[in-house]
Amino acid sequence: MKKIAIIGAGRAGLVSTKYALENGLEPTVFERTYQIGGLWSRGNGTHIWEGLFSNISKYTMMFHDHPWPKDTPIFAEAKQVQEYLISYAKKFDLIKHIQFGARVEKIRQLSNKKWEVRIVDVKSNSLEILVFDFLIVGSGLHSKPRIPEIENSSQFEGIQLHGSKFSLKDPQLKDKNVVVVGCSLSGTEISASLVGHAKSVTNVFPRTYLVTPRLIKLKNATGPEFKIVPIDIGLNRRSFNFGDSSITKEELEQKKIEMLYQIFPYQTNKNTSHPDLYVDLKVPNQVLLKSISDYYIQYVQENKIRPIKTKIKSLSKDSVILENEEIIKADAIIYCTGYELLTDYFDPDILKILKFDNRKNYKFSIILYKCAFHPDLENLAFVGQAEGSYFTGDELIASWACRIFSGKTKLPEHEIMIKEIEAEEKRREENIRIQYTHGSHAILIEKLAKASGQMPDIEYFRKNDPHLYEILWDSAVTSNHFFLNKNHMDILNEINEMNKRNFVLNKSWEHISLEDLVNEFSKFYILPEGLFKASDK
Numbered sequence: 001m002k003k004i005a006i007i008g009a010g011r012a013g014l015v016s017t018k019y020a021l022e023n024g025l026e027p028t029v030f031e032r033t034y035q036i037g038g039l040w041s042r043g044n045g046t047h048i049w050e051g052l053f054s055n056i057s058k059y060t061m062m063f064h065d066h067p068w069p070k071d072t073p074i075f076a077e078a079k080q081v082q083e084y085l086i087s088y089a090k091k092f093d094l095i096k097h098i099q100f101g102a103r104v105e106k107i108r109q110l111s112n113k114k115w116e117v118r119i120v121d122v123k124s125n126s127l128e129i130l131v132f133d134f135l136i137v138g139s140g141l142h143s144k145p146r147i148p149e150i151e152n153s154s155q156f157e158g159i160q161l162h163g164s165k166f167s168l169k170d171p172q173l174k175d176k177n178v179v180v181v182g183c184s185l186s187g188t189e190i191s192a193s194l195v196g197h198a199k200s201v202t203n204v205f206p207r208t209y210l211v212t213p214r215l216i217k218l219k220n221a222t223g224p225e226f227k228i229v230p231i232d233i234g235l236n237r238r239s240f241n242f243g244d245s246s247i248t249k250e251e252l253e254q255k256k257i258e259m260l261y262q263i264f265p266y267q268t269n270k271n272t273s274h275p276d277l278y279v280d281l282k283v284p285n286q287v288l289l290k291s292i293s294d295y296y297i298q299y300v301q302e303n304k305i306r307p308i309k310t311k312i313k314s315l316s317k318d319s320v321i322l323e324n325e326e327i328i329k330a331d332a333i334i335y336c337t338g339y340e341l342l343t344d345y346f347d348p349d350i351l352k353i354l355k356f357d358n359r360k361n362y363k364f365s366i367i368l369y370k371c372a373f374h375p376d377l378e379n380l381a382f383v384g385q386a387e388g389s390y391f392t393g394d395e396l397i398a399s400w401a402c403r404i405f406s407g408k409t410k411l412p413e414h415e416i417m418i419k420e421i422e423a424e425e426k427r428r429e430e431n432i433r434i435q436y437t438h439g440s441h442a443i444l445i446e447k448l449a450k451a452s453g454q455m456p457d458i459e460y461f462r463k464n465d466p467h468l469y470e471i472l473w474d475s476a477v478t479s480n481h482f483f484l485n486k487n488h489m490d491i492l493n494e495i496n497e498m499n500k501r502n503f504v505l506n507k508s509w510e511h512i513s514l515e516d517l518v519n520e521f522s523k524f525y526i527l528p529e530g531l532f533k534a535s536d537k
Contacts, residue, residue, distance in 0.1 A: 001026045004134040004405065005117050009098050010038015011085060011391060012138035012384030015063060016398040018092045023406035025134065029098040030119055036089055036098070037082035038140055049167045052078040053531050055185060055214055055292040057230035057476075059495050060390050060441070064479040066091060067491055073528040074230060075214055107135070108347035113379060134405045136398070138383045144340040148181075151314035158318065159332035166190050166334060175199045176331035179320050181312065183209045187336035188293035195295070195304045196535030202306045202328055204320070209291040210264045210279055214531075215517045218262055219509070225502040226509075228521045231292055232441070233499060234263070236476040238458075241442040244473075257281050260288070265510065266297050274300055276309035294514060295534045304535070341365045341385065353377060355425060364428045367421050370451045371444075372397045375417035379405065388441045392479040393448055400452035409453065442477045454482045471496045498525070 004020050006013050009031035020027040035041035042048055053075045054061055058068045061081065066088045072080065089095050099119070105127070106118040115135045119128045145162040153160070159172055163186040178198040180191045183205035191203045216234050218227040227234075234240075240259065243252035260268065260281055267273050268281050277300065279288070299305040311323045320328040340358050343351060343366070351366075353376050358365035368374055371386035371393075381401035384394045403409045411417065439447070449455040461469040472481055475495045480488045503520050505512055518532045 002133040002405070003028065003131075004136060004402075005030065005115060005130070005132040006136045006138055007104055008038055008137075008139035008384075009036050009089075009100075010040070010138065010140050010384070012140055012394045012398070013038065013136075014085060014089055014094055015391075015395050016136045016138050016381075016383050016402070017094045017097055018088075019398045019402040020136075020405075021092070021094075021097075023402040023408065025402060025406060027097050028130070028132070029094075030102040030104050030117070031098055031100050032103040032122060034100045035082070036086050036095070038085075040078055040081040040085060042079070042082070048078045050078075051168045051530070052189075053214075053528060054078070054081060055189070056232040056390070059230075059476060059478050059491065060232045060236065060392070062479065062491075063088060063391055063395050064483040064488055067488075071526065073526045073531075075528055075531060077528060104345045106347065107345050107350070109350060109377070115379070134379045134381075136381050136383055136401060137385070138394075138398075139342055140384045144342045144344075145335075146338045146340045147335050148312075148337055150312055153315050155317055156315040156330075156333065158330055161332075161334055163187070163190055163334055163336040164339075166193075168193055169197055173198050173332055177329055178202070178332045178334060179204055179328055179330045180334045180336060181205070182336035182338070183207070183211075183291060183307070184289070184336065184338070185291050185293075188291045188296040190334055190336055191305050192293045192296045192299055195299050198332075200306070201299075201304065202308060202320075202330075204308050204310065204312060204322065204328075206309070206311050207289060208267075208277055208279055208309055209289040210260070210267055211277075211291045211293055211296050212263050213294040213514050213517075214292060215514065215521060216263050217512060217517055218259065220502065225504050226512075227499070227501065228503055228517050229498060231263075233476040233495065234259075235440070236442045237474055237499075238442060238446075238472065238477065239474045241440060242446070266301070274307055276307045294532060298514075298534060350377070355421075357428075367424045367428065369411075369417040369420050370397075370448060372401065372448075373411060373417065374421070375411070375414045378411060381405075386444060388439075388444055389448075390441060392441075392445050392477065392482070395479050396445065396448045396452055396454055396482060399454065400448075412451075445477050449482050456481060456484055468492075475499050 002025050004025045004027050006016050006027050006029045009029050013029055017027045017029055033041060040048060057074050058072055058076050062068055068084060101122045103120045103122050104117060105120045108116050110116055115132045117130050117132060145164045147162055174197060176198050177200045178194055180187055180201065180203045183203060187203065188211050191201050194201045212231055214231055215228060216231050218234060220226055267277050267279050270278055296305065300307055312320055313323045314321045318329060320330050343356055354366040354374060356366050368382060372381050383397045386393060404411055456472060458472055461472060471492045480491050505516060518527060
């Protein structure tokens with residue numbers, strides 16, 4: 001039996017292990033901590049804190065053959081996501097294949113193309129050298145916190161920490177003047193979480209993100225009725241991302257813009273928006289960045305968060321000096337500035353083949369075919385390395401990789417892969433700082449499904465099964481779309497029913513609040529306690 005090494009026991013490592021077993025491979029998983037869950041485990045330097053909830057629905061955060069328990073809220077708490085992953089590992093008997101407390105020290109490829117993996121036991125510091133036929137890197141995108149280099153940072157006498165070290169109601173931040181650097185997912189959520197706890201919250205960022213709550217409202221084409229859906233259910237539909245032959249590309253882009261006006265009404269109205277948060281949707285070919293936080297915009301409107309669009313020039317002992325020359329008094333700085341891909345264990349020769357370079361764009365530090373493979377390293381795969389792939393992308397790549405490694409299918413011709421890699425390298429050199437380097441979730445998943453031969457025949461269902469076609473075309477893209485069978489139709493029907501449900505309120509559109517959406521939506525669906533509660537301080 002061929003042996004495969006899998007790095008990490010988070011979602012990518014677990015689903016890779018499951019598919020390795022299904023394809024007759026013998027997996028060994030190396031997990032440096034003593035927990036299952038990766039990003040979703042707690043106390044391991046990840047950016048998960050007690051009381052954190054997922055910002056997308058449980059439907060996007062599941063594998064096709066392991067549905068969430070029926071009583072799980074639409075948005076799961078972090079500890080529930082870890083419990084889900086543990087239950088997945090137990091269901092498919094994966095735990096016995098995991099070596100906990102095993103830090104990967106070095107990986108090199110031998111002359112026979114096999115992988116030599118050097119493992120250090122984190123307790124005893126003992127070294128073990130093992131050889132494998134195949135290797136999957138499933139350690140994810142959130143292993144190595146990234147902190148920017150700022151002039152005179154050592155002179156700052158207050159607290160400096162990365163967002164991965166943030167904890168809710170941290171006593172060292174109580175009644176402090178806090179500067180949060182970055183406005184992406186963690187930046188907006190941490191800023192909002194500090195309201196009512198810190199003395200002041202200033203959010204400094206170089207680029208503006210459109211910020212939305214987890215629940216959004218969408219107008220119907222006619223009449224007063226509207227939809228209430230989780231943000232991922234609204235944005236990750238094929239109909240929204242691709243359109244069909246009935247409309248032109250220009251008409252599709254206009255439909256997208258009209259929808260964005262509905263989702264982000266405050267920031268797309270120059271007359272009402274804070275000037276540093278305004279986004280003009282009429283600007284052509286612009287890179288739109290999106291973030292999710294239920295109360296960030298409300299707190300900005302209430303002057304509880306001060307957003308400043310600029311960069312930090314330098315620090316002093318008690319202040320942040322901005323590029324616009326403004327000086328912000330600060331007791332603490334939280335860097336919500338992302339993560340770098342952890343590649344320290346790879347032999348330099350491997351990094352050279354992968355064209356490793358995180359100086360220009362840390363989100364695009366290695367060049368791969370379909371975010372997963374390199375033609376000169378055919379027994380290596382990366383799972384979970386693409387921003388926005390979520391559970392579905394990980395499952396597609398894990399299934400694909402293990403079928404390749406077991407000989408059931410093959411990678412494309414070398415020349416085809418090289419051509420894409422050259423195009424990817426050119427794209428990296430252009431250094432266009434997009435949020436998702438390979439497209440939105442729906443676009444990325446479509447590419448992966450087509451390349452791996454796991455794409456459902458949409459046209460066939462359009463002609464022969466109108467109900468399933470409606471689900472595949474106009475409901476959010478999830479893992480169940482690509483592993484179709486009768487056992488999993490319940491989930492697809494559940495999402496479709498949510499997508500079609502209409503609501504009516506005796507209020508004008510602009511006066512329908514998040515509280516209204518929560519009250520109406522919770523009549524039909526379970527929402528977690530404690531999530532939708534704004535600070536009154």
